[in-house]
Amino acid sequence: MPPTPAAPHGKRPTLADVAARAGVSTALVSIVMRDAKGAGAATRERVLQAAQEIGYRPDARARLLRSHRSHLLGVQFGLQHPFHSDLLEGIYAVAEPAGYQIALSAVAAGRGEQRATDALLADRCEALILLGPQAPAARLAELAAQLPVVSVARRLRGSAQGVEVVRTADDEGARQAVDHLVALGHRDIAHIDGGRAPGAADRRRGYRTAMSRHGLADRVRVLPGGLTEDDGAAGARALLDATPRPTAVLAFNDRSATGVLDTLLRARVPVPDEISVIGFDDSHLARLAHINLTTVGQDIPRLAELAVSRAIARLEGERIPDGEAVVAPHLVIRGTTAGPA
Amino acid sequence: MPPTPAAPHGKRPTLADVAARAGVSTALVSIVMRDAKGAGAATRERVLQAAQEIGYRPDARARLLRSHRSHLLGVQFGLQHPFHSDLLEGIYAVAEPAGYQIALSAVAAGRGEQRATDALLADRCEALILLGPQAPAARLAELAAQLPVVSVARRLRGSAQGVEVVRTADDEGARQAVDHLVALGHRDIAHIDGGRAPGAADRRRGYRTAMSRHGLADRVRVLPGGLTEDDGAAGARALLDATPRPTAVLAFNDRSATGVLDTLLRARVPVPDEISVIGFDDSHLARLAHINLTTVGQDIPRLAELAVSRAIARLEGERIPDGEAVVAPHLVIRGTTAGPA
DNA sequence: TCCAGTAACTAGAACGTTCTAGAGGCGCGA
DNA sequence: TCGCGCCTCTAGAACGTTCTAGTTACTGGA
Numbered sequence: 001m002p003p004t005p006a007a008p009h010g011k012r013p014t015l016a017d018v019a020a021r022a023g024v025s026t027a028l029v030s031i032v033m034r035d036a037k038g039a040g041a042a043t044r045e046r047v048l049q050a051a052q053e054i055g056y057r058p059d060a061r062a063r064l065l066r067s068h069r070s071h072l073l074g075v076q077f078g079l080q081h082p083f084h085s086d087l088l089e090g091i092y093a094v095a096e097p098a099g100y101q102i103a104l105s106a107v108a109a110g111r112g113e114q115r116a117t118d119a120l121l122a123d124r125c126e127a128l129i130l131l132g133p134q135a136p137a138a139r140l141a142e143l144a145a146q147l148p149v150v151s152v153a154r155r156l157r158g159s160a161q162g163v164e165v166v167r168t169a170d171d172e173g174a175r176q177a178v179d180h181l182v183a184l185g186h187r188d189i190a191h192i193d194g195g196r197a198p199g200a201a202d203r204r205r206g207y208r209t210a211m212s213r214h215g216l217a218d219r220v221r222v223l224p225g226g227l228t229e230d231d232g233a234a235g236a237r238a239l240l241d242a243t244p245r246p247t248a249v250l251a252f253n254d255r256s257a258t259g260v261l262d263t264l265l266r267a268r269v270p271v272p273d274e275i276s277v278i279g280f281d282d283s284h285l286a287r288l289a290h291i292n293l294t295t296v297g298q299d300i301p302r303l304a305e306l307a308v309s310r311a312i313a314r315l316e317g318e319r320i321p322d323g324e325a326v327v328a329p330h331l332v333i334r335g336t337t338a339g340p341a
Numbered sequence: 342m343p344p345t346p347a348a349p350h351g352k353r354p355t356l357a358d359v360a361a362r363a364g365v366s367t368a369l370v371s372i373v374m375r376d377a378k379g380a381g382a383a384t385r386e387r388v389l390q391a392a393q394e395i396g397y398r399p400d401a402r403a404r405l406l407r408s409h410r411s412h413l414l415g416v417q418f419g420l421q422h423p424f425h426s427d428l429l430e431g432i433y434a435v436a437e438p439a440g441y442q443i444a445l446s447a448v449a450a451g452r453g454e455q456r457a458t459d460a461l462l463a464d465r466c467e468a469l470i471l472l473g474p475q476a477p478a479a480r481l482a483e484l485a486a487q488l489p490v491v492s493v494a495r496r497l498r499g500s501a502q503g504v505e506v507v508r509t510a511d512d513e514g515a516r517q518a519v520d521h522l523v524a525l526g527h528r529d530i531a532h533i534d535g536g537r538a539p540g541a542a543d544r545r546r547g548y549r550t551a552m553s554r555h556g557l558a559d560r561v562r563v564l565p566g567g568l569t570e571d572d573g574a575a576g577a578r579a580l581l582d583a584t585p586r587p588t589a590v591l592a593f594n595d596r597s598a599t600g601v602l603d604t605l606l607r608a609r610v611p612v613p614d615e616i617s618v619i620g621f622d623d624s625h626l627a628r629l630a631h632i633n634l635t636t637v638g639q640d641i642p643r644l645a646e647l648a649v650s651r652a653i654a655r656l657e658g659e660r661i662p663d664g665e666a667v668v669a670p671h672l673v674i675r676g677t678t679a680g681p682a
Numbered sequence: 683t684c685c686a687g688t689a690a691c692t693a694g695a696a697c698g699t700t701c702t703a704g705a706g707g708c709g710c711g712a
Numbered sequence: 713t714c715g716c717g718c719c720t721c722t723a724g725a726a727c728g729t730t731c732t733a734g735t736t737a738c739t740g741g742a
Contacts, residue, residue: 104447
């Protein structure tokens with residue numbers, strides 16, 4: 001059933017092979033394969049037939065070499081970040097319909113960001129989309145001098161000229177969480193933060209200002225954390241020892257919140273009866289029936305769409321609105337928040 | 342500080358630009374850039390200097406187009422599988438030192454395996470490494486007719502001729518888990534399985550035969566499950582209703598085991614005091630201090646190494662040992678197993 | 683002194699596409 | 713009948729690299 005894939009000379013079949021078999025020129029085969037206009041219906045049919053028979057596939061590299069546009073977007077992502085995986089799903093969904101291909105380059109242990117971006121540049125990407133890049137601003141500026149660069153989820157001050165930024169309004173997300181807890185009647189609300197992680201500073205600030213606005217400046221309590229479950233668990237232990245013990249806690253992200261939940265369960269502190277918990281991200285984790293976490297959702301499809309569309313806009317010479325693209329988060333209320341006992 | 346990246350004519354600099362600046366031929370520049378022999382030390386220095394000055398980078402696509410080997414391994418992976426991310430880390434670590442580049446292609450919602458492999462073929466990969474492929478065996482055979490294909494973690498019967506298989510001895514892992522529990526004194530040991538997931542059938546079989554070998558055939562209890570936390574949670578609820586209630590349970594994987602743990606905690610059933618729990622994978626999850634899961638570890642670096650080395654061996658015409666490459670798992674004893682009450 | 687051998691370098695053809703020009707055929711209005 | 717435009721198709725150059733087959737210059741052995 002599968003077409004015999006063997007090319008005449010044992011190598012991968014090329015345009016010329018198809019052309020010979022169909023009795024036309026290579027140029028015409030090229031036209032047919034690209035579905036461009038300039039070929040008659042009958043010939044088109046015959047060429048496709050021939051291509052099918054010898055199992056021809058266009059060579060993407062040769063194609064890109066010749067055409068002066070590559071229509072290739074390079075995406076750098078971290079292998080260990082589920083959040084990046086979710087973004088990638090969104091990026092694929094937007095880029096392919098817009099006629100752009102995606103080239104992936106992973107950041108892994110022993111393969112730093114420099115290696116990752118070098119590979120993308122060598123592949124002739126037209127623009128770079130960097131998910132949560134950690135590289136120094138100077139390096140990003142250097143890249144931005146060569147081609148359009150979009151930083152997703154990492155905020156950059158003026159030091160990285162020319163880099164587009166797409167991110168969530170982290171401070172606003174923290175504010176929504178605090179507002180929700182205050183509306184439920186909480187006053188002693190703690191925050192287990194994200195340390196130096198991207199967005200952590202903004203979430204910390206959002207928490208502080210929201211507390212102040214509710215006249216709770218003296219109840220502010222920021223516990224050092226990070227972005228893993230262990231960080232959350234450690235924060236929760238500190239929380240339990242605190243006096244007065246807070247009745248609610250905002251974690252840096254869902255992973256951290258999961259650690260908090262686990263520690264509270266083990267300590268037989270019922271959630272949300274004695275302590276309410278809020279996460280951040282609305283990851284798959286949070287949605288699971290047995291975790292059922294109230295959390296601040298990031299609008300991942302929107303972030304992905306903005307990242308791609310800004311990259312494309314820069315490539316096609318459209319004028320881009322100045323400044324960062326900031327996406328509003330939204331509170332997702334589930335089962336881990338309730339009024340204080 | 343960064344070299345002025347502008348090429349003479351505003352486009353990306355090429356070999357010819359470097360050659361002109363250094364006053365040599367393009368062929369010689371090519372030699373220097375590849376670090377091949379055939380250039381004098383002084384000239385070499387001068388060429389490198391010129392390349393540096395105009396910010397030259399080799400064009401990977403043109404390079405691959407010309408050279409008849411591409412030294413490119415295509416890897417297909419699932420965006421939503423942390424296990425695949427871990428494998429990828431290992432694959433990068435092995436492939437790059439061996440002189441092979443990695444091209445990634447993700448399987449995502451709306452981007453099936455066919456699309457993913459098509460992209461890799463268009464990119465002129467020399468071999469394909471598929472992580473947990475779900476495609477029908479016929480499709481894999483069709484690919485294998487065109488180039489070397491390695492299937493990781495998916496077992497294939499004779500129907501997919503020519504496909505290399507690299508996998509963990511799943512039945513053996515299940516056996517180790519049962520042996521451990523029996524040695525602790527357990528007799529009522531249940532298994533929450535993985536349904537139709539890759540490896541699930543083998544683990545189920547390993548559990549059954551191990552139970553039989555210990556004379557516990559009549560205690561065998563397989564509960565339907567899957568590969569997510571929710572599946573584990575559902576299985577655990579079924580477990581609690583069973584009579585006699587099992588004193589130990591082997592989950593399909595760590596995610597499922599996490600769901601089990603959570604349900605047991607909520608039901609105030611202490612682990613491991615009343616019920617012991619074992620997972621499978623030794624994922625990051627299992628290692629977390631507050632989960633501390635006894636689990637069957639897969640040797641991920643070894644799986645990655647075997648996958649890459651088999652692909653390369655096929656490419657370089659070396660003779661490969663017949664049959665699948667099966668890697669032994671190993672039990673990792675942590676805090677969720679103990680003797681029955 | 684001559685020739686072989688080697689090291690340094692170059693011209694020009696490939697690789698598999700797309701693109702630019704243009705050739706030929708046909709229909710149609712004047 | 714001519715002239716024009718349109719459609720289909722083709723020849724050949726181009727893309728940026730590597731490879732093959734030289735050419736030149738220098739060394740050292742007979």
